[in-house]
Amino acid sequence: ICFFLLIQVLSGYLFLHFGKEYQLQYSEELNNITTKVNLYLGLSQKENRSIFSNNDTFTLQDDTNIYFKQFTVDLTCYITGTDFVATKIVVMNNDGKKNVTNSCICKRGYYGEDCGIPDAIWHSRYRKPEFTRLLKRRAKPRRIINGLPVLKEIDMLETRFNELGDAVDLFMLGESNFSAHGDHKELYILKQLENGFLKEFHHKILHVFVDFFPAKGKTQSWIADEYLRVYMGKLGIPRVAGVRDDDLFIISDADEIPSRPVIMFLKLYDGYTEPVAFVLRWSIYGFFWKSKSQDNLVSNLFNWKKEATTTVYAVTSMGVLRDVHKNDPFLIRKIKKYDAQALLSAYERKHPGTFDPWEAGSAKHYAGWHCSWCFNPEGIVLKLDSAQAGDMPRWGDYPEKHDKNYLQSLIRDGRWFDGSKNMFLANPKEKYYAPPYMIKHSDKFASILFHPKQRKMLSQLSSRSSKNKQDTTKSGSPSPKYASSTSKKYNTN
Template sequence: MVRTNELSASACHTFVATEIELNLELRRLDLSECLLNKFMVDLWFFTHDTPRVLEGKNCIVQPSELLCIRNSGPRPSSFVDFPSRSRECFYGLPCRLHGWSLRSEPRRVFDGIIFSNELDLLEIRWKELHPYVTKFVILEANTTFTGIPKPLYFAENRGRYAFAENKIFHGVFPGRIASYGSHEDPFKLEAEHRIAMNGLLRRAGISVGDLLIISDTDEIPSPHTVKLLQWCDGVPPVLHLELRHYMYSFEFPVDYSSWRATIHIYSQWTQYRHSRQTDLILSDAGWHCSFCFRYLKEFVFKMTAYSHADRVRHKDFLKYSRIQNLICRGDDLFDMLPEEYSFKDLIKKMGPIPRSASAVHIPAYLIENAEKFKFLLPGGCVRSPG
């Protein structure tokens, strides 16, 4: 049964039949905010002889161009933006809105991360992506990028991620301890980790045509993004992901400047890199939560361990009282000016990050477990030492 106020019933039946012929199993979906094609429609689907209801209310799409050029902003210029249209009315429609076609079956998805100590964000990431990911490939080392010995945090806490155990492929990279007075470039050590990840992915069983997510642990693609790209054909072989950037928690949204995360259609030439690889970027594709830690000791660890540790110019920078004060103000831990590409943006971002009281459009697992992760939500800025 199809009812519409602008299209004929026969046209809608043809539209439905096309989807059924693809032998897709549909589930109950709320269409209250979905994009269709300038009409309101209620559909009653039958797939595999099982009735499934799709409820449609005000499903209207505003016409807009598929691509637009953004030549300014806080990220490298000249990216070509793909508007993110991954909220689903039913399978296949988002693909067509991007000019892509629907696959008969989804691609396998490999999520590859180099892990340091972000235990809470790792749980949120894997819970969000678990229904769509084939393998969680995780590499950790016994030293930091700056050559400081560290525990294998994931290995020691692996039981926390038992929900994903059958999908986890874990590797250990033997890091190098920096000698006293050594000035070895931490970015060189980081590059060695990324080279090692290429081999780990191959051992995990990745194949040509699979979908590969390349991002840091705190750069989390949304489930809609992953589902869109695994179900569509015609997707570019490499896409950067525009992630909404947050600092310290989801109480302090910075902007949409995060662009380094990428998704690849894996090929024999794919390399695990965290740099500019294409001119194409998928808009509003997830979240990047920087320095989003539960304990003050974790802030100190990252400040001294990651590739930009040279920003710690004074010992006082590592005092818990100072760090706590800056977190709750939304101010910069390193007392630095914002990294921007124009004086206009530099001036606009000087000073503390404005607070947000909103918990809308953040990871669903975080909201479902608000008490456990209250330090990541508005009003939860106070941290314990740990």
């Protein structure tokens, strides 16, 4: 009922301000889009209850949260990055001597005078004094829009929203009823949202339904690859109100999750340039396999396992996105190949010194995670079948690649579809192994967190632990020898 009332109010407004002809045209397009969404959701027109419509708009609001604490007139510290106990001691001691400290005491993984520079930013050019001194706290946080095309990445979406839900102001989800191959498909994510998926974040979601597939995408893979990102921006960005030029747009793939500390840094500081590339930890099939860089004579001789990372240009200001890229987010990624010098020059005259591409993060000090093909066998089959027609070799065209046992063997052995082994097992104890939300809910995400052998071992340990608890309940105390051996096995694996 509310949906229809909104349509009536909007139609009346358009009639008064733009005339009958425009109002009729807009209403017809609105009804067509709404009907298509409901058909793909399995709703009749009588049930017309979609909560995510292509008529929805979003107004960015100012972030009024407190992120810094002022100790003295000259000392302000980033709350998340500061060890307050240590900092208080230093300030009290110095105050007694009338010698106030000029820096906060940082927690591990944070740097800078106010402890606001996270690990990934520190391991970039902004560690150098000539760049660090340019960084200044903002009086008002930027607003962040994270746009991404989606297929059926349920686990990764749940993790993204729970990792970044308080850092990102708007999630723009681009979804089509066509796959990248040009085949009709379900609106998997929209249907999940309608059924309550991510309900606590619905107020931050703008779903952009792209109801067509470009004809040339059938033969030209680059068109199929970019069209959903292009039209997510072209159709979605005009629906966002209250945008300021220095607000940020982050373009991601659904399997790329930026680090929350990095996003908060971009939100809270001035002085860095744009666009920003993220150096991401690159995993395949699960976080347990790391992508390996190409072997050479030295690496083969010493059996070195040097990891490959994913580096993607992902961040630009809304001013550049509008004036230079014309609301096409895909062009953020193509910055090295995209010639927009005339538009850039015009923008730089308006905002001098702001355009200078740089990378956030490095190997071991990642700006986030890229978990490629991180699905169960059924999800891998869907991804195979959805791949672009011009993406050669197109493994989805090979029937044997759909076999569940075959796909499980790839996941187990760390092999690619061509039989090559371009990955190595990661240590699950490493600092940035996976997003913290997944680690916290490791039971739920075990299939993509741990190698099948690790999962089997953990299952056995869990079973032994349960048996141990039962024995304790029966006898009143555990067997010291059994408890010690179980603990040792768990800690060494």
